[in-house]
Amino acid sequence: MGGAAVTDGGRHRGGPDANPPRRAPPSRTASTSWHRTGGVRCSAPRSKMNWPLMGIFAQRGKNRPNWLGVSRCRLVKVDGLDIHVSGLDAVGGSPALDIKPYMAESGPIGEMRQPAGSSRSCARITEPAASVRTCGRAHRVVKRCLALARPRGAPCMAKNPSSFPEHVELSGQNLVLRDWTEADLPAMPGLFDHPDIAYWTPFVSPFDAAAARARLDRARRLRREGSAILLAITADGGAPMGEVMLRRAPEGTELGYAVSPAFRGQGLAARAVRVMASYAFEHLAAEQVILELEAENAASVAVAARAGFRLLDMPLITGEEKGRPYALQTWGLDRP
Structure with missing residues (x-):
């Protein structure tokens, strides 16, 4: 994220030598607070349903035992007592508890190694966003963060502060989007066991x-966690014809879909995406919803355009999945 870090509401309570430097180093390290977190749990990184579950110490998720986060960022400029940074891994409005210079000698010792999927997991976590505000007294900031994160008298770590409703049914565009049920299990392989779906989507x-049983179980778990909603189209x-998905992620509210080849040519995907986007705007207060798709997937590009999305000026998300490389564009639809 990018923005301005302002000390003590605008003025740092320093002594006579507290003037900002005339020439600032290019990089800084900032300590922020994950003040909008839920309980600690195993989860799939970035809520990607086709990724394996991992413990919190094996990923960079926000629901951690310790609410403090440390992130490198680039110092853009110093404007009086306002510090402007970019590339900060934090949610807009997060209090910054500390700022210090980043030195090359303080980086990793020796060669750094990481799992093959880490690059995709960390894609776009440093995109521009809102500002970070620092406070002079750390203990005051922590108390304020705790108060913001939970109602008075509630436990320190609320389990699911932003859960989805237990049951969701959305109507519009001559469609009904409903929860998957046990009765749908026999039909799901016929819908999704297709080479086209296997190639373009994360479906196993x-x-x-x-696989149908595992997807239904995981969809229910992600619903309970407040991470994602998967609905039958x-x-x-009645009978399902495909699936539409809404996923909460640090990069935004992401939508996804898969329509069985037997039911294509009816505009189901574009209509389902419009209905789910309306839900995100009206009930989740989303300012924008996004689609991530490959430029070579002409059918999905057409769906995005028909649903009113526009191609965003953002770097491609690249990686490898199912033995082939991919490059994902990001398309966005703003709140009306």
């Missing part, structure tokens, strides 16, 4: 009865 392949609440 082959998608058999066991239907005409009238």
Whole structure:
């Protein structure tokens, strides 16, 4: 994220030598607070449903035992007592508890290694966002963060501060988007066990009865955690024809979809995306929803355009999945 770090509401309570430097180093390290977190749990990094579950100490998720986060950032400029930075891994409005210079000697010792999927996991976590505000007294900031993160008298770590409703059914665009049920399990392999879906989406392949059971169980768990909603696309609440997904992530509110080849050519994907986007705007207070798709996937590009999305000027998300490289564009739809 980028923005301005302002000390003590605008003025640092320093002595006569507290003037800002005339020539600032290019990099800084900032300590911020994860003041909008839930309980600690195993989860798939970035809520990617096709990734394995990992413990919190094996990923950089925000729901941690310690609410403090440390991030490198680039110092853009010093404007009086305002510090402008970019590339800060923090949510807009996060209090900054400390700022110090980053030295090359303080980096990793020797060669750094990381899992192959880490690059995709960390994609776009440093995009521009809002400002960070620092406070002079750390203990005052921590108390304020705790008060913001939980209601008075509640436990220090609220389990699910932003859970989705237990049951969701959305109507619009001559569609009904409803929860997956046990009764849908026999139909799911027929919908999703297809080479086209296996190639362009994270759905496992082959998608058999066991895969259907695993997806339903995981969809329910992600719903309880407040991470994602997966709904069946239907005409009238009956037989499913595909799936539409909404996922909360640090980079934004992401939508996704998969329509069975047997039901394509009816505009189902674009209509389902519009209905889910309306839900995100009206009930989740989202300012923008995004789609991540490959430019070569002409059908998905057409869906994004028909649904009113526009291609955003953002770096491609590159990586490898299912043995092939991918490069994802980001398309966005703003709140009306």
